[in-house]
Amino acid sequence: MCGIIFEMDNKICDEVNFKYALESQHHRGPDGSNYKVLQSGKVIIGNNRLAIIDKSGGSQPITSSDGQVVITFNGEIFNSRDLRNGLEKAGMKFNSSHSDTEVILQMYLKFGIKFIEQINGMFAIIIVDLKTQHTFVIRDRFGMKPIYFKINGSRYVFASDLRAIKILSKNNEICQDSVAEFMGLGFITSPNTVYQNIISLQAACYMDIDMISGKSTINNWWTPPVDEFGDINFEESVNLVRKEFTSAISRWTTSDYPIALSLSGGVDSSSVLIACLEAKIEVNPFFMGFKGFSLSRWDESSVVKGFTEVFGINYNNIEMTPQDLVLNLNNIVSHLEQPYGGGIPSWKIFLEMKKFGYRVALNGTGGDELFGNYNRATDLPSNVFDDIESFKLNYLNKFYKIYPYEINDLLMDNTSERYIDKLFHKAQRYQDLEIEKRSALFDMETQLTDEFLIMIDKLSMMNSIEARTPFLDHIFFEQIHRIPNRVKNIEGSYKLLLKTAFGDSLPTFLKQAPKKGFSLPLSIWFRGELRELLISKILDEEFIECFHLNKVIIAQTLDQFLAGDNSRVLFIWRLFMLSFWLRSVHLNQSFEKQ
Template sequence: MCGYLGEISFETIDKDSIINSNKRIECRGPDSKRIENDKIEDIHYTFIFNRLSILDLTSEADQPMRSLDGKSIVLFNGEIYNHMELRAKLESKGVKFRTKRSDTEVVLNGLKEMGDDFVHELRGQFAIAYFDLQKRNLMLIRDRLGQKPIFYYLDKEKIIFGSNLLSIKEKSNKSKISEEGLREYLEKGVIQSPNTIYEKINKLKPAEIINISFKKNEIKKKSKIYWNPEDFIDEKTFIDDEFFNLFSESIHLRTQADVDVANFLSGGIDSSSIAKNLNDNGNNLNTFSVRFENSKYDESKWSRLVAEKYNTNHTEVDLKIDISYDKVNSILSILDEPYSDPSVIPSYLLCNAISKEYKVAISGDGGDELLGGYQRISNSLLKKSKLQNMLPNLYSLYPPFLGSGANLTKFSNDIAKAYSTYLYDEKFLNYLGIESNKSAFETQIRNLNISDYKKLSIMEYNLFLSEMMMLKVDRTSMSNSLEVRSPFVDHKLVEYVFSHQPSYFNIGNPKKILKEYLLDDFGSDFTNRSKMGFIFDLESFIYSNKNLINDNLDSLDIGIEKNVFSYFSKFKTRINANRIWKLLVLSSYLTK
């Protein structure tokens, strides 16, 4: 896992400026740094790569990596879990390798041999830049589920691309805020690809390939999506053994490394299922969990139970209630694009603790999206009574300072309306004077011609997992030079659940299949307890730092009222704390 920055241009490139812009990326790869600066005919190019060495620790595996014939170059951030299998296939075709175990060289030679068809063979997480010097073509490729980012700026003279949005902004000198990006952030708490907070800077979509061809004094762009979970929708019979075989394979592939591997262990169903699988297959586990001082958010009792059951080498990281304002601001500074999920804070602190001893950690992220584990899925699918279905009619009377009104609109029998209320806060937007796109989101759900459960699952992958969850995992881990691998975020598993009947889903007992898997080891008290999110005591932080936050928000020049803090602190609830937090994150970001 690494980070890179590159520029290809018809004009001379300022090498010093690209080195300076790379400073934000160095945390992604502190083990080595290599720069390639050259020219071919009328094209100048400069690439800088920061490596976190995990597979093939030799310098031969450093990047940027050139092909043996010198005609192509690759910059690759990520891991290809099936690289040895793909290497064998390429070698059987006569392809030569200089390294013994580098997955980077597998990517380089595979793309050189097969073109972009090779991407269908890759099983992993990746953000790839492949430059064919002979064809004068740059290919940018993002993994199917959006685990690794690629940003780019393109004009008539050049393309600047890389792993960090702020680096692209600095190198391109394009810092004008996008009004649409700003609106989208205030609506969703994230800006969905291909947009960013800056005009003229874009982010590749998940499963997108962009080809940039440098013709004579002309740059042409083509893009395509090479994978879509909707393409796999079917109603085959779901077989538990088939699912668990894929699950075991996915976990095993993610243990492959030339360094030691750790495990996140929240004590929840997902991370505990991974721990059980690893233990049952003879692995020794190094586990990490957070212990919250506030018992309302603490699951350390359960993670400790799992650690004891599987005799893991377990570490607990303490998170106190009174986390300082300066500490929170310091953590927010890692975000190269605005993102409002407050679980960034505990996620960063846990990654930081793990990174002191390990370079790689396995997480349980993606289990809820894969198996319908979120309460919003079950609640949206539940049939409402006539009385409950009348509650949404009171929404227009509900004042914004009381909350989002989701406690009313979630009772709609319109599944699209019920589901969208968990992701959109129209009351907050209306107060800020911003128009919501919630109706378009609901229309998108209704237009899917599949079962209601799979409609919502598709939306979880299109928005929540790929645009939100994976952003958090990537930034909080890579800012600590830690690679996170998520077995549930595996396209083979995703294809399996979408192509089979959802018999694994029980509306009253989410993730039943994993609970039954764990039942013999832990009993029903463990498996049937209420789900807890990975969050910290946001209310205490927001309302105990009123003056500091209020001053911060007063400096936020985006056309909103100055009394926003006092208005939304009339009722000191979590929803209002989340609203203030969203603005605080934006204010912190815009001062960078």
């Protein structure tokens, strides 16, 4: 796991400034920073390394033996051993013992850009081919590893973090459309970012840059399979899930270091733990709860305690308090880099893992989208993806709490309509599929990538930890995605297929436990210990003026919330986090140094 960075210009790049940008990503790779100057100073490519695989032989950037191809890479390739065996049989030589970065290089030399179709993992890759004068920038299938860029004429800058882009470029103005989208969703969907001219390369895409002309194209290189198994039954599907997930776990636990696990009271992370136990793969679970009777709605301690007792395993129990949030929120927000209004308890988990010396951590992200998608398709109108008003009210507002009318009043314009148009256009993909698949694919390409995975990446790398999501092993995903919904969601039971696949091992009380999610007890804390902080942040005059917000709407909504109305708690949380972002990131002159 690493931070990567690239700059190309038609004049000599500022090497001192590049080193400054590289250093800003130190948290992503504390084990070493290196860069290479190419094309007489007109191209620089760099890397911050967090050593997980082949600590002694995996330094980056690396160069082909003829000096014509240079690569830097963030992530892990979990089938690199198999790929390397095939390359060695074909006569290709390796300098490292088991570096997956060198496997990527050799795969590119043999297969060209088509090599990406053969790799299994999470990655952002930059390849500079001096022979063909093309640069390729690649993002993995699900967007587990971010890569941002800014183009100004023939000048290109890419980096894992926005802070590095900001160091290498000027005039980074806030995008008001993105602010509207954030207030509606709690996150910003790619390719947009909070800045007008900084772009997020979308999942499963690669950019091809012609280094001579300075022109570029963006190409989609993978889409989820839409064909289904024709005659598979429930029992066969259960066996397929168990077999393929066990294989995925085997691949995604490749590491030269011990492995931790983020454990909740849900089926997904519990299934990851069971699969590891059955494969005799040692993992150390970490669980976070909230102490106090009033917080029992958010706490899953009893479920986790009972589950681990069944298996006779120990786990690290962590408690989060409002004081933890107050003391660390500035640092959390600065590492998230963009306004973020989702759940952030994972930060505390990764911090504790780091204290115990862990560098690798598994989690259960992706299981919901693959096994039932929260039952969101149940009782949806048949036209929900074909009529924009139905889409806005019956899908976005129902599942994302977009507060369409309140946000128009808050922003005093119609910018919220533009992001809804963008999302509606995205929802038009896969028009021929049944509503369950359309719902799952839409959420996978928006919420999974741009809320959950980006949060996991930012908060894990904040603590120099590599977070892995084995449910998103693409071989496993493609197999399970092809199971028809009539089998996957039989009788409308949520995650019945996954629960049955591990039914012999999952305790009954866990299978029947209600899903609580992994969120903060905001309504309790904001009326208690965090009340004064909340008021000071969302009524801050500079905050209101910067975003041209309607102060009357904010005051009214705040009063209603403090009086006990929870219907707009997410609206309040998003305002709070937007105000915090303004101070911690946008107006903070030392942000890039953190």
